[in-house]
Amino acid sequence: IEIEAGIVSMIRTKLTIEDKSRYAIVTFSNRQNIEIDFDEFTPEAFEEALYGIELSPSNVANINVGLNAAFECLVKNMQKLAEGKQFRIIIISSGDFEGKGKKWEELVAISSKVGINIDAVQISQAFGHESEILQAIAKKTMGFYYICKSNADIESILTELAPGREVAGEDSFQTQEDRDMKGLLEVIAADLNTLDEGIKTIEDLKRIVNQDDDKFKCGICHSPDCMFCKGPAFSCGAFCPACGRFFHQHCCAGWAESQKDTPKNVFKCPVCFHLLKVPGAVHRISVLKENLIERQRHPDKIEVKKFNINEIGQAGAFKFCAWCRNVFNPQEEIFNCPNCGSFYHQDCMDKMTDKTMNRCRVCGAPFSIRGTAGGIQRIV
Ligand SMILES: [Zn+2]
Ligand SMILES: [Zn+2]
Ligand SMILES: [Zn+2]
Ligand SMILES: [Zn+2]
Ligand SMILES: [Zn+2]
Known part of the structure; x- marks a missing residue:
């Protein structure tokens, strides 16, 4: 009960300093459990979840499992990050735990690199090696480490933890840490859903x-x-x-390139602020523009290769011919504009090129074609 009261006091104090703070609770023994996630956070929901936790003293806790769960939970939230937010994990440990496997060292190394502070509060003086682990975790991540000598200590120590460390200001924007942070953003950004993942019904088609x-x-x-x-x-x-929300991948690429606070291929969804990644296959917009200028200079240069629709797997069922707007047959040999990604039937491509309209109907890129006429190369 002293622990719960201490945590509640800490959260209340923090919310008076920074009312946009969000918390999650992760408990761990031999397995981990997210008691309340960031999305569900309100002070009331938090307190209800906190007082509902039943810790079973018979289970041996593992610090690797616990820290990993807290880290995953936090990283998921970082995809929706806002600037200047401080990311913290607070470990409150009241008994023995195992630290074999050293997974925690890996997590601590990543945390310190990307500016996650991990505070450790030890509620008992009875353990030796475990104390060293908690101290090491706090030290390496610039967190705080405390030992509670009595129950009365718990509330005051946890309340003291509320403000956390100073968040780095604007002037540190171009530091090594900042660049490392951008590297992490690339790792944690979510992939966009493709058309076949997002279009489920004939109506949507x-x-x-x-x-x-x-x-x-x-x-x-x-x-x-x-x-x-x-x-x-x-x-x-x-x-x-x-x-x-629906987006063009090229617009995403252009948006990502214009954002100063994320890597060139990462952007925040303009609608929900989720951190997203531009698919690797999408040209950077600056490259796309250069290509277009280059193609205007050398209109004979762009090569459109034939390939089997089977090569793109399930996604093939959702592709349309940009000329006739019909779908493709399984195993059909088709063409793909290397500039905008539009697909064409072989017949439609033949019609287009016969009429000397040898440009992509969608993006206007001029075509020359390889691999038609039974494998004999034909340059139009
Ligand atoms: Zn767009
Ligand atoms: Zn586009
Ligand atoms: Zn979104
Ligand atoms: Zn067609
Ligand atoms: Zn095209």
Whole structure:
């Protein structure tokens, strides 16, 4: 009860300093459990979850399991991060735990690199090696380490922990730590959902092809056609995995490049602020623009290669021909514009090139074609 009261006092104090703070509770013994996650946080829900925890003294706790769970929980939340937020883990340990396997050392190394402070509060003086581990964790991550000598200590020590360390200011923006942080953002950013993951029904298929549905207007350029590759919604569309908002992948790439606080291929969803990654296959917009200029200078240069739709697996079932707007047959040999990613039937490509309209119908990139006419190379 002293521990719970101490934690409640700490949270209340923290909220008077910084009312946007969010907390999660992770308990661990031989397995871990997230009692309340950041999303569910309100002071009331937190207290209810806290007083509902039943710790079983018969289970041996493992610090590796516990720290790993807390770390995962925090990293998930960091995808929705706001600038200047301080990330902390507070370990409150009241008994023996195992620290074999040294996984905690790995987590501590990452934490110190990306600026997660880990505070350790030891509630008992009875343990030796465990104290050393807790001290090492706090020291390496610039956290605080305390031993509570009596029950009366618990509340005052935990309350003292509330303010935490000073958050680094604007002037540290270009430090090594900042660059390391950007490296981590790349690791923790979530992948966009592809069209086949986001379009589940025939109704949705019709809506995206019809081009006049608000659901398939991009959350960045507010249009069904991509502002960069000029393709329709289904040529480079994708979805935010957190809020489901539709975007063009090229608009995401352009948005990511314009953001100063994230790596060049990482951006925050403009709708829900979830941290997202531009797919590796999408050209950086600056490169796309350079390519377009280069192609205007040398219009014969862009090569469109034939490949089997089977090569892109399940996703193939959701691709359309940009010329006739029909789907493809399984195993069909098709063409793919290397500039905007649009797909074409072989027949449609032949019709286009016969009529000397040898440009991508979607993005206007001029084509020369390889691998047609029974494997004999033909350059149009
Ligand atoms: Zn767009
Ligand atoms: Zn596009
Ligand atoms: Zn979103
Ligand atoms: Zn076609
Ligand atoms: Zn194209």
